[in-house]
Amino acid sequence: MYNYGECEICATPLEVKSIQQDFWIKGKLVVIENVPAGVCPRCGEKVVNAEVGEHIAEILKDRKLIDQAPTISVPLIKYEFEFGHV
Ligand SMILES: [Zn+2]
Helix, strand or coil: CCCCCCCCCCECCCCEEEEEEEEEEEEEEEEEEEEEEEEECCCEECCCCHHHHHHHHHHHHHHHHHHHHCCCCCCCCCCCCCCCCC
């Protein structure tokens, strides 16, 4: 099993987990599930190793794969509060 070492932010040993990562590709939200990563149980920092990072880059370059992937709908909320109103 890959050892992710310690969290760069708070030095807590990272736990091996499967995570979801989301990316915006040309205006389209793409979610990759089941990504192996080191997750900090204390501050939530997530780290993927170089090999996983390369695989993700390959997936995101594959237009056909993205076009054929199942889609989900996500809530879309417009932020309507005015800044500076007290
Ligand atoms: Zn941390």
